[in-house]
Amino acid sequence: MAYKVIAAFKDKTDxxxxYRIGDVFPRKGKRPTKExxxxxxxxxxxxxVE
Structure with missing residues (x-):
């Protein structure tokens, strides 16, 4: 499942x-936890998003 960024943020775990508004999360090569x-x-x- 993919996610779209709707508010810019700096990922403390990456x-x-x-990440800027409109970016896809996670970026290529990254695998964040479900949590x-x-x-x-x-x-x-x-x-x-689908």
């Missing part, structure tokens, strides 16, 4: 990588 994805959705940074 060397402070800056991390859920946390970012709950905080309003990501939206689930």
């Amino acid at each position: 060397d402070e990588y800056l 991390r994805k859920a946390e970012l959705v709950d905080m309003g940074f990501l939206k689930e």
Whole structure:
């Protein structure tokens, strides 16, 4: 499942990588945990997309 960034943020678990609005999360080569994805959705940074 992919996610779209809806609010810019620096990912503390990815060397402070800056995700900008409209980016796809996660970036190529990264595999965040389900918990991390859920946390970012709950905080309003990501939206689930198909």
